Amino acid sequence: MPKYKCVLAYDGTEFAGYQVQPEKRTIQSEFEAVLAQMHKGTMIKVTASGRTDSGVHAKGQVIHFDSPLTFPTENWVKAFSALLPNDIVVLKVDIVPDDFHARFHTTGKEYRYIIDRSKLRDPFKRNYAYHFPYSLDELKMKEAASHLIGTHDFTSFCSAKTEVVDKVRTIDEIDFEENGCYLVFRFVGEGFLYNMVRILVGTLLDVGSGKIDPQDIIGILNQKDRSFAGKTAPAQGLYLWKVFYK
Amino acid sequence: MPKYKCVLAYDGTEFAGYQVQPEKRTIQSEFEAVLAQMHKGTMIKVTASGRTDSGVHAKGQVIHFDSPLTFPTENWVKAFSALLPNDIVVLKVDIVPDDFHARFHTTGKEYRYIIDRSKLRDPFKRNYAYHFPYSLDELKMKEAASHLIGTHDFTSFCSAKTEVVDKVRTIDEIDFEENGCYLVFRFVGEGFLYNMVRILVGTLLDVGSGKIDPQDIIGILNQKDRSFAGKTAPAQGLYLWKVFYK
Numbered sequence: 001m002p003k004y005k006c007v008l009a010y011d012g013t014e015f016a017g018y019q020v021q022p023e024k025r026t027i028q029s030e031f032e033a034v035l036a037q038m039h040k041g042t043m044i045k046v047t048a049s050g051r052t053d054s055g056v057h058a059k060g061q062v063i064h065f066d067s068p069l070t071f072p073t074e075n076w077v078k079a080f081s082a083l084l085p086n087d088i089v090v091l092k093v094d095i096v097p098d099d100f101h102a103r104f105h106t107t108g109k110e111y112r113y114i115i116d117r118s119k120l121r122d123p124f125k126r127n128y129a130y131h132f133p134y135s136l137d138e139l140k141m142k143e144a145a146s147h148l149i150g151t152h153d154f155t156s157f158c159s160a161k162t163e164v165v166d167k168v169r170t171i172d173e174i175d176f177e178e179n180g181c182y183l184v185f186r187f188v189g190e191g192f193l194y195n196m197v198r199i200l201v202g203t204l205l206d207v208g209s210g211k212i213d214p215q216d217i218i219g220i221l222n223q224k225d226r227s228f229a230g231k232t233a234p235a236q237g238l239y240l241w242k243v244f245y246k
Numbered sequence: 247m248p249k250y251k252c253v254l255a256y257d258g259t260e261f262a263g264y265q266v267q268p269e270k271r272t273i274q275s276e277f278e279a280v281l282a283q284m285h286k287g288t289m290i291k292v293t294a295s296g297r298t299d300s301g302v303h304a305k306g307q308v309i310h311f312d313s314p315l316t317f318p319t320e321n322w323v324k325a326f327s328a329l330l331p332n333d334i335v336v337l338k339v340d341i342v343p344d345d346f347h348a349r350f351h352t353t354g355k356e357y358r359y360i361i362d363r364s365k366l367r368d369p370f371k372r373n374y375a376y377h378f379p380y381s382l383d384e385l386k387m388k389e390a391a392s393h394l395i396g397t398h399d400f401t402s403f404c405s406a407k408t409e410v411v412d413k414v415r416t417i418d419e420i421d422f423e424e425n426g427c428y429l430v431f432r433f434v435g436e437g438f439l440y441n442m443v444r445i446l447v448g449t450l451l452d453v454g455s456g457k458i459d460p461q462d463i464i465g466i467l468n469q470k471d472r473s474f475a476g477k478t479a480p481a482q483g484l485y486l487w488k489v490f491y492k
Contacts, residue, residue: 011369057370077366086372120323123257124303124374126332 001066003100004076007092008061012235013127014087017054018061027052027061027088034083035065049102049109049243053195055235057128059112060091062243064102100245106190108172108244111197113185113237115205129182130201130237136183136208138176143214144207145174147221148200155224157200158193159232167193167224174200186241195232203230247312249346250322253338254307258481259373260333263300264307273298273307273334280329281311295348295355295489299441301481303374305358306337308489310348352436354418354490357443359431359483361451375428376447376483382429382454384422389460390453391420393467394446401470403446404439405478413439413470420446432487441478449476 008031016024020032028046035044048063073093080090116122116129117136125131148157151170158167173188185204187197203220206212212220212230220228254277262270266278274292281290295308319339326336362368362375363382371377394403397416404413419434431450433443449466452458458466458476466474 009369011372081366086367087369089366089369091366120327120335120337121332123255123333123335126257128370 001068002070003064003066003096003098004073005062005064005094005096005100005102006076006080006090008058008063008088008090010058010061010089011087011127012052012055012057015054017056018048018050018052018058027058030085030088031063034080035067037083038069038079039067047102049106050240052238052240053235055127056238056240057236058240060110060242061240062102062106062245064096064100102243105245106243107246108188108190109192109240110242110244111187111192112239112241113187113197113201113233114239115183115185115201115237116181117183118181127236130234132205134209136205137210138208140210140214141176141204141208144204144212144217145176147214147217149174152221153224154193154196154221156220156226156229157196157203158226159195159199160226162194164193169193169196198233198235198238199226199229199231201233201237205233206230247314248316248341249310249312249344250319251308251310251340251342251346251348252322252326252336254304254309254334254336256304256307256335257333257373258298258301258303261300263302264294264297264304273304276331276334277309280326281313283329284315284325285313293348295352296486298484298486299481301373302484302486303482304486306356306488307486308348308352308491310342310346348489351491352489353492354434354436355438355486356488356490357433357438358485358487359433359443359447359479360485361429361431361447361483362427363429364427373482376480378451380455382451383456384454386456386460387422387450387454390450390458390463391422393460393463395420398467399470400439400442400467402466402472402475403442403449404472405441405445406472408440410439415439415442444479444481444484445472445475445477447479447483451479452476 010027015027018027020026020028031046044065046063046065076093114129116125116131119133121131149171153168155167171189176185207214256273262272264273266272266274277292290311292309292311322339360375362371362377365379367377395417399414401413417435422431453460
């Protein structure tokens with residue numbers, strides 16, 4: 001039975017996140033409903049690289065599933081495009097080796113976070129960027145980012161609700177780029193904890209607006225306590241941009 | 247009592263159009279609710295340059311109202327930004343002469359219509375463009391447009407539901423421009439009938455895809471019958487872009 005890998009994009013606005021939850025509209029449940037439809041009612045389980053929260057978007061989420069169906073991958077793309085709701089799209093389908101696993105085989109992920117710095121909030125961007133019209137000292141933010149890059153215990157930068165025990169993670173890259181009125185943060189690392197990117201952004205914005213000194217980042221990491229870092233930036237600015245595999 | 251003119255932008259997705267309707271969320275009712283709040287419960291009537299339909303967006307709708315409040319125009323902008331829901335924003339407020347009228351004094355309007363020509367539909371654009379991945383002959387569309395420019399009876403290009411008797415209108419400009427995967431139609435004229443821009447777009451797309459010959463436009467105009475023109479293109483691609491005054 002072939003194993004399929006799909007790259008998908010979704011607008012997270014109208015979803016209660018990626019993972020199946022009773023009575024809620026989720027990406028996984030919509031996707032599995034379409035697969036069941038394609039397989040005459042047989043439930044096909046889907047495994048993703050990881051979850052995304054309510055309101056969080058994806059430009060390159062990766063999932064896998066096994067299916068007895070063997071039509072060409074371009075026909076899978078067309079079928080998904082026709083059957084999935086218009087806030088999810090499958091960009092690419094590949095046949096992968098039997099032992100491929102969308103979650104266990106990731107070697108890294110890239111997240112982006114979009115800040116809208118226009119003076120007036122933009123009604124067309126309300127679900128796609130975080131409106132933050134205040135001035136930011138980018139040099140200070142760069143310095144703070146340099147303290148976050150590398151391998152650290154990120155307990156201070158993940159939701160207190162996390163069940164994961166080992167909170168040591170490695171961040172390979174943090175950078176940000178101005179694009180018109182937008183400031184786009186890029187985070188690349190082998191893996192991220194629950195809410196980690198949003199707390200990193202919230203803290204970097206606190207540094208940029210002078211509430212936290214760049215040097216303080218070292219102390220915040222050492223505290224290993226969520227209450228020392230900045231606020232969790234809102235979901236609508238966050239995009240799971242790319243998932244890396246060997 | 248000063249008269250105020252406001253330029254506003256709104257994402258039409260979650261509105262049942264501009265105009266007040268019982269039990270429906272409309273731009274006018276949200277705006278008037280905020281004005282009532284600012285005026286301690288007194289109802290302030292708002293007059294727009296014209297209505298927009300459910301799902302139709304505005305980048306430059308114009309409204310006027312009279313108010314006894316006299317704070318500086320930049321404070322009006324800030325107050326509106328704070329009080330209006332996040333899918334409406336007031337871009338500009340000006341004090342205008344007593345006899346200004348947002349509807350009767352317009353000298354023209356510009357509408358834009360955005361077509362998304364990417365092969366795969368984009369979940370992030372589902373409410374902001376019309377996905378039309380088929381090939382289009384732009385030369386034929388330009389020829390068809392040339393027959394529509396000028397003063398004509400546009401009965402064939404307006405909703406049969408229109409109550410207006412005189413259906414003669416003047417279109418000054420129709421052009422379209424490629425912008426990445428988007429094709430943006432621009433329509434400028436002194437005034438447009440109900441659904442007119444969307445029917446013009448639907449008909450131009452029929453010309454571009456070879457279903458209607460450019461020359462046939464002349465005959466369609468002469469029929470003065472809605473059933474001869476193309477389909478009404480969907481609301482989500484349409485933007486009231488600018489309203490002109492002397």
